[in-house]
Amino acid sequence: MFFYATVPAGVGRQASESDVVQQLPRGRHRLSREQVLASQRGRMLAAMAEAVAEKGYVRTAVADVIERAGVSRETFYEHFSDKEDCFLAAYDTGVEALLEVMGDAVAGSRAGPEKRLDRVLSAYFAGLAAEPAFARAFLIEVYAVGPRALERRAELQQRFVAMMAEIFGLESASRGSSERFACEALVAAISSLVTSRVGAGRLDELDELRAPLVGLAHRMVPASSTPRARRARA
Numbered sequence: 001m002f003f004y005a006t007v008p009a010g011v012g013r014q015a016s017e018s019d020v021v022q023q024l025p026r027g028r029h030r031l032s033r034e035q036v037l038a039s040q041r042g043r044m045l046a047a048m049a050e051a052v053a054e055k056g057y058v059r060t061a062v063a064d065v066i067e068r069a070g071v072s073r074e075t076f077y078e079h080f081s082d083k084e085d086c087f088l089a090a091y092d093t094g095v096e097a098l099l100e101v102m103g104d105a106v107a108g109s110r111a112g113p114e115k116r117l118d119r120v121l122s123a124y125f126a127g128l129a130a131e132p133a134f135a136r137a138f139l140i141e142v143y144a145v146g147p148r149a150l151e152r153r154a155e156l157q158q159r160f161v162a163m164m165a166e167i168f169g170l171e172s173a174s175r176g177s178s179e180r181f182a183c184e185a186l187v188a189a190i191s192s193l194v195t196s197r198v199g200a201g202r203l204d205e206l207d208e209l210r211a212p213l214v215g216l217a218h219r220m221v222p223a224s225s226t227p228r229a230r231r232a233r234a
Helices: 033-055 062-069 073-079 083-106 113-130 132-139 147-167 178-199 203-220 227-233
Strands: none
Touching: 033 062, 033 073, 033 083, 033 132, 062 073, 062 083, 073 083, 083 113, 083 132, 083 147, 113 132, 113 147, 113 178, 113 203, 132 178, 147 178, 178 203
């Protein structure tokens, strides 16, 4: 899975939470313990997403994860306290990777807000379409996990709201203001439309949402073209 598998960390480079590696080579190898642990963790995160997407969170067991990842039960519990802990780690890692892809889509761009929104949505939809297991597990099954997962989901929504506010030059808008509410409503609309299509297995239709959503944003967030918003972007 793209969100969890990369090439092994280079010698002398510290591995991070998202710096996970591919299947270890058979037999003797020169990988450090740090690299071995990163490989194991990355495979288990990917296995969790795949198992949950296929079976649902409630029916997924630790045994499903370790079988798919090719690790022992002892190894699983060296990394995670339980199934929920593994799911949350997979959620956090996948979300951070997706947000990075979205941020890169508009990094350094001097385009107008609607063009930048179009690029962000394009990156978002392409990321989900490329990772259907991730999309289903973390847009649909997250609601079956419990309070901690729902808290993560709410935090993610607010990060999306902040991204929309930045795109439209409304970073300074206070909570409860009409501008902030417009960004929240836009994110809610995006989330609802995307979730319904992912739930129905219609990921190929996601990109078709871009133009209507940009048009909706133009109507919902008119403050993006006001003098106040221009001063916020200055």
